[in-house]
Amino acid sequence: MAELLNVRGLETQFRTREGLVHAVNGVDFSLKEGETLGIVGESGCGKSVTVMSMLRLIPSPPGKVVAGQAFYQGKDLLKMSDEEIRHIRGSQISMIFQDPMTSFNPVLTIGRQVAEPLEIHQGMNRKQAYERVTEMLELVGIPKAKDRLGDYPHQFSGGMRQRVMIAMSLVCNPSILIADEPTTALDVTIQAQIIELAKELRDKLGMAMIWITHDLGVIAGLADRMAVMYGGLIIETAPVKSLYATPSHPYTLGLINSLPRLDMDQYHRLESIDGLPPILMEKPVSCPFAPRCTFVRERCLQENPPLLESAPDHYTACWVDPATGRDRS
Amino acid sequence: MGRYLIRRILYMLVVILVVSFITFSLMHAVPGGPFDKEKKLPAEIIANLEKRYHLDQPLWKQYLSYLNDVFVPQFASEGPKGLVVDDDFLINIKITNSFWIRWMNFGPTFTSRSRSVNDIFRQNLPISVQLGLMALMIAIVIGVPLGIISALKQNTVWDYLGMSVAIFGVSVPVIVLGPLMIWIFGVTLKWLPPTGWGSKPPYFLGVFPTNLSWDYWRTAIMPSVALGLGSSAILARLTRASLLQVIREDYIRTARAKGVKERMVITRHALKNSLIPVVTILGPMMAGLVTGTFVTELTFGIPGMGKYFVTSITNRDYPVIMGTILLYAVFLVIANLLVDIMYAYLDPRIRYD
Ligand SMILES: Nc1ncnc2c1ncn2[C@@H]1O[C@H](COP(=O)(O)OP(=O)(O)OP(=O)(O)O)[C@@H](O)[C@H]1O
Ligand SMILES: [Mg+2]
Numbered sequence: 001m002a003e004l005l006n007v008r009g010l011e012t013q014f015r016t017r018e019g020l021v022h023a024v025n026g027v028d029f030s031l032k033e034g035e036t037l038g039i040v041g042e043s044g045c046g047k048s049v050t051v052m053s054m055l056r057l058i059p060s061p062p063g064k065v066v067a068g069q070a071f072y073q074g075k076d077l078l079k080m081s082d083e084e085i086r087h088i089r090g091s092q093i094s095m096i097f098q099d100p101m102t103s104f105n106p107v108l109t110i111g112r113q114v115a116e117p118l119e120i121h122q123g124m125n126r127k128q129a130y131e132r133v134t135e136m137l138e139l140v141g142i143p144k145a146k147d148r149l150g151d152y153p154h155q156f157s158g159g160m161r162q163r164v165m166i167a168m169s170l171v172c173n174p175s176i177l178i179a180d181e182p183t184t185a186l187d188v189t190i191q192a193q194i195i196e197l198a199k200e201l202r203d204k205l206g207m208a209m210i211w212i213t214h215d216l217g218v219i220a221g222l223a224d225r226m227a228v229m230y231g232g233l234i235i236e237t238a239p240v241k242s243l244y245a246t247p248s249h250p251y252t253l254g255l256i257n258s259l260p261r262l263d264m265d266q267y268h269r270l271e272s273i274d275g276l277p278p279i280l281m282e283k284p285v286s287c288p289f290a291p292r293c294t295f296v297r298e299r300c301l302q303e304n305p306p307l308l309e310s311a312p313d314h315y316t317a318c319w320v321d322p323a324t325g326r327d328r329s
Numbered sequence: 330m331g332r333y334l335i336r337r338i339l340y341m342l343v344v345i346l347v348v349s350f351i352t353f354s355l356m357h358a359v360p361g362g363p364f365d366k367e368k369k370l371p372a373e374i375i376a377n378l379e380k381r382y383h384l385d386q387p388l389w390k391q392y393l394s395y396l397n398d399v400f401v402p403q404f405a406s407e408g409p410k411g412l413v414v415d416d417d418f419l420i421n422i423k424i425t426n427s428f429w430i431r432w433m434n435f436g437p438t439f440t441s442r443s444r445s446v447n448d449i450f451r452q453n454l455p456i457s458v459q460l461g462l463m464a465l466m467i468a469i470v471i472g473v474p475l476g477i478i479s480a481l482k483q484n485t486v487w488d489y490l491g492m493s494v495a496i497f498g499v500s501v502p503v504i505v506l507g508p509l510m511i512w513i514f515g516v517t518l519k520w521l522p523p524t525g526w527g528s529k530p531p532y533f534l535g536v537f538p539t540n541l542s543w544d545y546w547r548t549a550i551m552p553s554v555a556l557g558l559g560s561s562a563i564l565a566r567l568t569r570a571s572l573l574q575v576i577r578e579d580y581i582r583t584a585r586a587k588g589v590k591e592r593m594v595i596t597r598h599a600l601k602n603s604l605i606p607v608v609t610i611l612g613p614m615m616a617g618l619v620t621g622t623f624v625t626e627l628t629f630g631i632p633g634m635g636k637y638f639v640t641s642i643t644n645r646d647y648p649v650i651m652g653t654i655l656l657y658a659v660f661l662v663i664a665n666l667l668v669d670i671m672y673a674y675l676d677p678r679i680r681y682d
Contacts, residue, residue: 057585059577082591090587097586102579107601107677117587152677168587 004175004208005031005054010068012046012053015061022280023049025232026067028307031176036202036209038223038240040216040255042277046232047212051178054078055093056085072176091121094169098181100161104153111149114168121172136167140197159190163197170201177202178210183218195222216255220244228252231278231288234307238314246323248316251289287318295320297327333681337669341662348658349399349651353392356650363439363645382439384647395651398434405429419447419535435652440644446652449637454656455532457626457634461619463549464557468614472561473607476568480603481595483573491565498562507555507628514551522548524630552629556622560614564607572603605675612668616661 007029014021024046031037039047052058054070054077070077072093077085089095094117097103105113114136115129124132130149137145140163153161162182169177179198183191199222202209213219219226220240227237228249236249247253254273275292278284287293290300299319310316310328321328362384364375379385383394403418405428418431435446472495479491515523527545528538538545575581576599584598585591623635634653641649673679 055586057582086588086590088588089585090589095586097579097583099579103583105580105584105598105602107675108598109677116584116589120588120590154678 002033003030004033004035004072006069006071007050007054008069008071010050010053010070011066012049012058012063013066014063019281022283023063023232024053025280025283027229027232027234029227029234029237031208031210033175034202034206034208035225036211036223038219038226039210039212039229040214040219040226041229042214044277044280045229046280047229048180049232050229051095051180051210051212055089055095055178057089057095087121090117090169090174091172092174093176093178094172094174095178095180096162096165096169096182099185100158100165100182101153101185103165104161106153109150109152110156110164113153114164114171117168117172132171133167136171137164139201140164140167140170142167158186159193162186162190162194166194166197166201170205170207173205174207176208176210178212180212181214182211183213183215191218198222217259228255231284232280233284233288233304233317235289235317236315237307238311242311242314246311246314248310248314248321248323249289249318250293250295250320250322253322295322295325299327330681337666341659341666344662345655345658346396349396349655350392352651352654353388353395356645356647357388359645361645363647365645382437395436398436399652399655400433402430402432403434405431417445417447419450436648438641438649439646440640440649446648449634449649450652450656451530451532451535453632453637454634454653455530455536455538456526456528456632457622458536458619458660459528459538460526460549460552460556460622460625460631460633461615463553464560464618464622464625465611465615467553467557468560468564468618469611470561471558472564473568473604475561475565476570476607477572477600479565479569480572480576488569492569495562495565498558498565501558503555503559503624503628506558507552507625510551510555511629521551523551526552526629526631526633552625552631555628556618556625560618563610563614567610568603568607571606572599575599575603578602601675605672608668608671608675611671612661612665615664616657619660620657 007027010024010027011022012024014023027046027050029037039050041047049058049063053063053065053068056065056077058065065078068078072088075084077088104110111130111133114133115124115126118124118129118132119126133149134146137148142148142160142163148156153164156164165182182198183194186194195218198209198211201207209222211219211222223240225237226240226243227234228243228251229235230251236243236247236252238248243252244256247256251273258272273292278288278291284304286302287296287300287304290296293300295318297319303319305317305319307315307317308328310318310321319327362379363382364370364378370378376385383391386394417434419433419435420431422430422432424430433447435450437445438449475491475494479488479495482488511523514521522544525548527542527548529540531539533539576595581594581598584594589598620638622631622633623639625631626633626635637649638653640646641653669681673681
């Protein structure tokens with residue numbers, strides 16, 4: 001299928017009081033039409049900053065995208081004018097956020113907030129927009145949607161609010177939906193419902209998705225392809241089956257081994273990854289995972305491994321093959 | 330909302346009663362009396378005066394009769410000399426030609442035989458209230474936009490300029506600013522009248538001027554700015570801080586992610602939220618301004634309430650102290666009620682029922 005989005009060498013930094021934070025250090029990925037890309041990685045590894053950089057939503061100051069390109073339908077999102085990118089946001093590429101409570105404006109009605117993209121991008125008047133909003137709210141499963149247009153965000157439960165958020169992001173039929181940990185703030189049963197809803201809507205509307213999470217278990221059933229991030233870099237990316245079946249980076253391996261599995265006996269201890277996530281105060285020259293890696297060698301401390309094809313369509317940034325414990329050639 | 334209002338009004342009555350009790354107790358607990366002068370009066374004269382003003386009676390009796398005079402409506406029908414309506418009582422409501430309901434007799438003043446407390450309330454209090462309210466207007470009109478500009482242009486020349494004005498505003502007292510303004514605009518440039526106040530009775534609702542003229546505004550502008558500038562500085566700093574905080578909120582990011590124009594992000598999504606904390610301090614601020622007019626009135630030669638309020642305490646002029654404090658209390662409670670209503674209007678999460 002045709003390529004929709006292509007990100008190359010994305011680098012974003014934050015100027016903070018403690019110094020320059022290298023949040024994203026050269027990220028490459030691409031997204032095909034209708035494809036779902038899952039991005040996983042622990043807190044602070046740069047997942048949010050990556051996608052926000054693409055949409056130029058990084059607060060500046062302190063943040064700045066210092067390098068890279070992000071081609072969407074042949075145009076570089078990072079180079080286009082403010083007006084152009086504004087017209088893409090919310091209409092062609094839209095985003096949903098982690099906390100459905102704080103992501104809605106508390107003093108505006110749900111109707112107005114969900115209708116806003118329609119009014120901005122499709123020039124609808126309030127009445128036309130409200131009709132479409134009602135349809136959309138029904139689609140995401142808000143009961144009595146028409147009567148709730150005048151309600152405020154605090155009158156909805158967390159799960160309902162996230163549904164409304166999804167409706168708001170899809171109201172203009174975007175070709176890409178970016179979801180930044182949309183279920184982290186919800187309880188487990190609601191999480192499952194939201195993921196189910198996302199799957200359903202994707203199949204119905206056919207948009208591509210980037211789904212950010214730190215829950216490997218959740219994403220397996222949703223994504224076509226996975227990207228694992230560590231220290232502001234993608235360290236492994238592969239089709240979802242291949243990634244789970246043959247994780248080729250020690251960090252990914254660690255992540256998968258830390259998941260509980262049904263076929264484990266009850267005395268089996270979950271494995272954890274020792275050590276702490278890297279401090280991003282300088283651009284990594286060596287492998288950022290090296291200090292925590294059990295396979296670490298001399299070379300890992302001197303050269304940061306590039307993302308290379310380790311198996312067909314399976315890319316890994318590691319000098320060692322954790323399956324055999326030997327150096328990659 | 331209706332039930333809420335009724336509850337608030339009942340609660341207001343309780344507050345006023347408590348205030349009256351505390352004021353009365355404190356006032357009598359302070360040593361000295363209204364007739365202790367530098368030159369001691371003969372004991373018989375003091376006794377006579379005290380008898381005339383019922384100060385010889387037990388305190389509880391004085392208190393109850395005061396409450397009766399002020400709070401309990403009285404009825405009047407035409408007497409032999411006809412009806413003299415607007416003397417003793419502040420509020421006179423005509424039912425029929427010969428039947429009136431009269432309310433709030435605040436009594437005589439001890440310092441001036443010819444004037445009652447009500448006379449002060451009719452002639453001087455409205456001026457102070459007008460001055461206080463205009464100062465509040467000035468504070469809002471200068472402070473809020475200044476705060477918004479400073480926040481939007483954070484860390485630029487505009488921000489520093491705005492905040493310097495704000496620091497100037499809080500740190501220069503009326504007693505310096507007032508004479509300076511009089512000297513520049515009143516005496517040297519002769520743009521504005523240096524002293525006085527341009528309103529006369531009758532007043533609408535007993536407070537607001539009915540004969541508004543160009544001269545009224547010209548006289549009012551300097552004292553209002555002098556009094557309001559400090560508060561405008563406070564509002565500017567608060568608005569700035571609040572807007573800067575709101576701009577970092579998640580929902581502002583959401584608005585940008587939807588493609589909302591930057592100008593609309595501010596006007597539609599940020600402003601209303603950022604004004605919520607600003608509105609909450611308007612109540613106490615209005616209180617401070619209306620009751621804090623003394624120095625401004627003195628500086629600009631304004632015949633307001635301040636002088637009476639301050640001297641009544643040193644003079645132990647009990648009826649003036651009681652009356653002023655009670656009226657101010659009523660005023661403040663109403664101000665707070667208005668703020669709470671405005672608050673609910675701004676923030677849908679707050680509902681009164
Ligand atoms: N506004 C900011 N100012 C300074 N540093 C920032 C800012 N936003 C992000 N960072 C830094 O960028 C790095 C990556 O942050 P990011 O939010 O992308 O992490 P994440 O992978 O999304 O984590 P999480 O799972 O917690 O959402 C972090 O180390 C963080 O400290
Ligand atoms: Mg994040």
